[in-house]
Amino acid sequence: MKKSLIILFTAFLAVFIPWTVLAQHTEHVEGQLLYEFPRIDPVLALTGGYRYIKTNKSDNIPRLEFDLVEDSVIIGVDSSFFRYPDRFTLNFFYEDRKDYFLDVGYGYRDLILARWINSTIFHNTDNIRYLNETAIDQRDSDANRYGLKTGINDILFRLKYPGYAAHLYFEGSMVAKEGTIQQRSLGGAAHFANRIKTTQARDIDWETNRFTFGLNSHLGHVEADYAFSLKTFDVTGGERVLEDSFTAGGGRPAGDYLHHQLSETNGMTHTLKFHTAYTGKIVGAAAVSFTQRDNDDSDAEANIIRANAAITMMPRTNITFFLKYRHQTRDVDNPDTFTLVDQSGVNPDSVLSVRNSISSKTDHVSLKARYRVLPDLTLRGGYTFDYHRRGNAEEWHIVESTKKHKVSISADTRPYKGLKLKAGYSFRKNSDPAYNTEPDDAHEGTVSAFWIPTPRVSLWARYSIAMEDREHLHYVDSTGASVSTEDREKMSDNAMGTITFLVVKNLSVSGYYTYMHNRIEEDIIANPSTGPPTVLTDVDSPYTDVVNSFGGRISYRARHDLEFEVAASHTVATSGFQVSIAEATQPDTIAQFSRLKTRETTVSTSGRLDLMEGLKLSVQYLFSIYDDIHQTQADADGNAHVVMATLSKTL
Amino acid sequence: MKPRVLITLFLASLLVVMWGCESLKFSRPVIPIREYERMIIGRLDANYVGTQNCLKACHYHDQIRRDFDASTMGAQLSEKSGLPLVDCESCHGPGSLAIEGITEERVQEDAKRGTQTACNYETFLDYTSLPAPAVSLVCLKCHTANATFNLHDWNAGTHSQNDVTCSDCHDIHAGPDLKVEPRKTAQMCFKCHPERRSEFMLTSRHPVMEGKIFCTSCHSPHGSPYESQLKEGMVKEICTKCHGDKEGPFLYEHAENTDECGRCHSPHGSVNNNLLRVSQPFLCMQCHFAHRLSTSAPSTKREFFTRCTDCHSMIHGTDIPSAGGVGRFTQ
Numbered sequence: 016m017k018k019s020l021i022i023l024f025t026a027f028l029a030v031f032i033p034w035t036v037l038a039q040h041t042e043h044v045e046g047q048l049l050y051e052f053p054r055i056d057p058v059l060a061l062t063g064g065y066r067y068i069k070t071n072k073s074d075n076i077p078r079l080e081f082d083l084v085e086d087s088v089i090i091g092v093d094s095s096f097f098r099y100p101d102r103f104t105l106n107f108f109y110e111d112r113k114d115y116f117l118d119v120g121y122g123y124r125d126l127i128l129a130r131w132i133n134s135t136i137f138h139n140t141d142n143i144r145y146l147n148e149t150a151i152d153q154r155d156s157d158a159n160r161y162g163l164k165t166g167i168n169d170i171l172f173r174l175k176y177p178g179y180a181a182h183l184y185f186e187g188s189m190v191a192k193e194g195t196i197q198q199r200s201l202g203g204a205a206h207f208a209n210r211i212k213t214t215q216a217r218d219i220d221w222e223t224n225r226f227t228f229g230l231n232s233h234l235g236h237v238e239a240d241y242a243f244s245l246k247t248f249d250v251t252g253g254e255r256v257l258e259d260s261f262t263a264g265g266g267r268p269a270g271d272y273l274h275h276q277l278s279e280t281n282g283m284t285h286t287l288k289f290h291t292a293y294t295g296k297i298v299g300a301a302a303v304s305f306t307q308r309d310n311d312d313s314d315a316e317a318n319i320i321r322a323n324a325a326i327t328m329m330p331r332t333n334i335t336f337f338l339k340y341r342h343q344t345r346d347v348d349n350p351d352t353f354t355l356v357d358q359s360g361v362n363p364d365s366v367l368s369v370r371n372s373i374s375s376k377t378d379h380v381s382l383k384a385r386y387r388v389l390p391d392l393t394l395r396g397g398y399t400f401d402y403h404r405r406g407n408a409e410e411w412h413i414v415e416s417t418k419k420h421k422v423s424i425s426a427d428t429r430p431y432k433g434l435k436l437k438a439g440y441s442f443r444k445n446s447d448p449a450y451n452t453e454p455d456d457a458h459e460g461t462v463s464a465f466w467i468p469t470p471r472v473s474l475w476a477r478y479s480i481a482m483e484d485r486e487h488l489h490y491v492d493s494t495g496a497s498v499s500t501e502d503r504e505k506m507s508d509n510a511m512g513t514i515t516f517l518v519v520k521n522l523s524v525s526g527y528y529t530y531m532h533n534r535i536e537e538d539i540i541a542n543p544s545t546g547p548p549t550v551l552t553d554v555d556s557p558y559t560d561v562v563n564s565f566g567g568r569i570s571y572r573a574r575h576d577l578e579f580e581v582a583a584s585h586t587v588a589t590s591g592f593q594v595s596i597a598e599a600t601q602p603d604t605i606a607q608f609s610r611l612k613t614r615e616t617t618v619s620t621s622g623r624l625d626l627m628e629g630l631k632l633s634v635q636y637l638f639s640i641y642d643d644i645h646q647t648q649a650d651a652d653g654n655a656h657v658v659m660a661t662l663s664k665t666l
Numbered sequence: 667m668k669p670r671v672l673i674t675l676f677l678a679s680l681l682v683v684m685w686g687c688e689s690l691k692f693s694r695p696v697i698p699i700r701e702y703e704r705m706i707i708g709r710l711d712a713n714y715v716g717t718q719n720c721l722k723a724c725h726y727h728d729q730i731r732r733d734f735d736a737s738t739m740g741a742q743l744s745e746k747s748g749l750p751l752v753d754c755e756s757c758h759g760p761g762s763l764a765i766e767g768i769t770e771e772r773v774q775e776d777a778k779r780g781t782q783t784a785c786n787y788e789t790f791l792d793y794t795s796l797p798a799p800a801v802s803l804v805c806l807k808c809h810t811a812n813a814t815f816n817l818h819d820w821n822a823g824t825h826s827q828n829d830v831t832c833s834d835c836h837d838i839h840a841g842p843d844l845k846v847e848p849r850k851t852a853q854m855c856f857k858c859h860p861e862r863r864s865e866f867m868l869t870s871r872h873p874v875m876e877g878k879i880f881c882t883s884c885h886s887p888h889g890s891p892y893e894s895q896l897k898e899g900m901v902k903e904i905c906t907k908c909h910g911d912k913e914g915p916f917l918y919e920h921a922e923n924t925d926e927c928g929r930c931h932s933p934h935g936s937v938n939n940n941l942l943r944v945s946q947p948f949l950c951m952q953c954h955f956a957h958r959l960s961t962s963a964p965s966t967k968r969e970f971f972t973r974c975t976d977c978h979s980m981i982h983g984t985d986i987p988s989a990g991g992v993g994r995f996t997q
Contacts, residue, residue, distance in 0.1 A: 200997075265991070
């Protein structure tokens with residue numbers, strides 16, 4: 016198949032490229048210039064500057080989670096060049112040696128289009144220290160600084176047939192990660208009898224690549240697209256798998272065993288799409304795809320077939336129906352056994368049986384309608400049905416199938432100029448939900464308003480609430496014994512609002528407030544010890560998380576060449592659960608180990624001054640302070656100052 | 667016949683068709699929307715005058731013209747006439763009435779008096795009064811004829827259903843790049859989705875506010891057959907573009923949770939570490955038995971009830987069984 020495609024694409028290119036190059040520049044007819052493109056001067060803007068970062072106590076405060084905590088030079092280049100038939104644009108920003116952005120594009124008439132976007136990010140990752148636990152082996156230290164540099168590259172290359180809407184295209188997505196992370200694992204026997212919580216530094220170097228070759232064309236009443244994708248996950252360096260010595264436990268003899276393997280995978284997808292013209296009273300679109308994914312290390316494989324179709328029907332201009340259907344079949348196949356190898360060679364290999372993963376089929380149908388009652392009042396409603404069937408369900412102790420129904424209605428209106436109102440409600444009903452986190456019933460409602468009472472004031476407010484109910488939760492312990500308990504309830508509500516004043520023409524002040532709240536009440540099940548499973552139930556144990564955040568901004572344009580901005584925000588967040596039964600609260604409550612309370616305050620100022628001859632000076636200052644009151648986040652308390660100054664010039 | 671033979675034949679016939687069949691090059695809507703087409707045709711008593719005539723008297727829109735000519739739309743010339751396929755009047759309607767009475771002399775006189783000569787712009791299409799589907803139709807007329815497959819799911823997509831138009835996101839007069847710059851998408855999306863801005867400001871978040879990844883990294887703004895306009899059919903396929911080590915398939919899977927990352931993670935932001943919707947251990951205890959609750963040793967209670975993933979560290983799936991010979995995600 017690959018060979019046929021390669022031959023076909025090569026043949027296409029062999030005809031296409033000479034045709035394109037030789038195609039006449041049609042702005043000339045019989046030596047006479049019909050259309051003259053205006054002269055567009057090339058643009059080049061350069062930016063140079065410096066970033067200074069100072070931290071106290073910790074480099075790991077959340078506001079700097081995605082910053083390399085080092086002083087650095089800043090460079091920026093913005094360039095564009097247009098001389099028919101070529102177009103070239105470049106946007107480059109370098110923040111530090113692990114943070115940069117590139118967007119470069121080239122076009123030749125409407126025949127060739129190429130674009131490359133690179134976003135490289137540095138992510139500071141956790142260094143977790145175990146405190147007051149007896150059996151630990153921390154092979155790293157709290158001085159270790161962990162982080163990953165991630166380079167995300169997206170490439171597009173497209174050729175168009177002259178005078179005809181047919182395209183040949185290539186899309187590439189390449190993500191490369193490298194760095195050092197903290198790897199947590201279990202030592203000792205890695206089983207209850209002898210467990211040692213272990214941490215160590217682990218070098219990471221891997222890539223995910225996805226390459227898509229496609230062809231599409233206009234064909235009268237329909238357009239058609241075919242695409243072939245290859246996706247791979249490759250470990251290109253670092254430690255692909257770890258090896259340690261383990262004592263006997265859980266039925267595994269003492270020996271040297273591999274663990275925490277990064278498995279390489281590969282796959283391919285064929286996709287075929289068709290759609291009608293987008294501009295009629297009836298618009299249809301359909302697609303089918305076949306995906307195969309293989310695990311190179313374990314030989315597990317998954318084959319996925321997807322089909323989807325959508326029809327939009329507009330019998331009258333004020334009423335439209337949207338009918339959608341999609342199907343997915345996911346067929347997963349594992350080897351039936353796994354061979355456990357003692358790397359020291361002392362013990363013979365042992366063959367362990369493997370439970371097959373869950374294959375599934377899902378069908379989804381939705382019908383929605385939009386009715387424009389009045390020019391300023393629109394109603395929407397819809398019904399959705401999902402039917403999910405599982406293979407091998409009995410072995411996994413879950414239900415064979417789940418049906419989901421959802422009904423939704425919403426309205427938006429502009430009762431008078433300057434006021435927009437929106438409201439929506441949905442109800443979901445699930446039959447035989449498989450997992451305890453899925454509700455039987457769920458209600459969700461949202462209202463929002465945007466109001467401009469005077470030209471100098473704008474207000475926005477939104478409130479949403481969601482409530483879920485579930486009866487008869489289902490748990491399975493390690494022996495396969497099944498326990499049912501009573502109910503679970505969940506309630507989430509969010510409120511947020513902003514207000515903006517235009518005090519005078521050049522001065523605006525805005526403020527915001529956000530409240531987010533989640534609460535779950537559920538029975539908790541626990542095994543007390545290694546003896547026969549007895550159930551201890553903490554009825555309606557509540558989990559809650561709450562965020563209160565508020566802030567403001569002042570923007571002032573002193574002159575046409577001078578402007579300032581000051582912003583501040585303060586966020587308080589809490590999360591945690593409570594228990595009441597004696598086993599969970601003596602000698603100390605288990606809830607204390609995961610409770611969270613944090614405060615974060617951030618202040619930023621920035622200014623821009625236009626100097627002579629197109630030179631611009633920008634200065635930004637950020638101060639952030641983070642306080643983890645219960646000390647549950649790994650090494651995150653502290654504060655940071657960041658100053659950035661840049662000079663830009665357009666040449 | 668084998669599928670690959672069928673596909674090869676299909677592609678080969680496609681190539682043959684491209685070299686002929688003039689009639690296949692035109693777009694034909696299924697039942698044209700006459701009411702909207704009448705709305706966007708412009709004034710019937712006006713004539714088309716061409717871009718150069720629109721702009722030759724005053725120079726107020728010269729920069730817009732330069733930017734447009736430098737764009738993909740501006741670079742398309744008709745093979746037959748040699749003139750641009752898309753110009754000002756393609757979208758704004760015929761302009762003869764708008765420039766009636768506007769001369770270079772008048773513009774210069776007004777400029778000496780400190781005023782700007784306005785053309786009769788009321789004779790152009792008034793986009794603010796058109797229904798949203800009619801506004802989008804202006805763009806779709808051409809983008810349905812040129813195989814713009816980005817829009818394959820547009821008509822039935824969530825944005826179209828909610829009366830979002832092309833011009834709500836694409837400001838085609840902002841510059842020669844007609845696409846939205848990736849680092850600017852977040853601020854644009856937050857205008858209609860401000861609750862997401864609040865989520866991205868939580869302590870554990872994807873770096874969207876920092877401009878390091880973008881809304882369009884996961885969502886397709888032009889529509890999608892999937893929930894929340896996600897780009898792929900399974901949530902995991904989107905997440906594993908960057909978190910490829912978690913894709914699998916693995917020998918030992920976490921039931922169906924490894925297909926649905928959103929069951930445990932909140933992709934925009936969370937108060938809990940690692941974007942978890944609910945903190946550990948409660949997250950796991952929603953579905954699983956907890957261990958060793960009756961132990962009286964505080965250190966053991968801490969060991970089991972801080973983070974389950976301290977021990978079950980391969981929770982997203984693994985190819986190696988635990989010491990007990992089954993899939994417990996410890997190895």
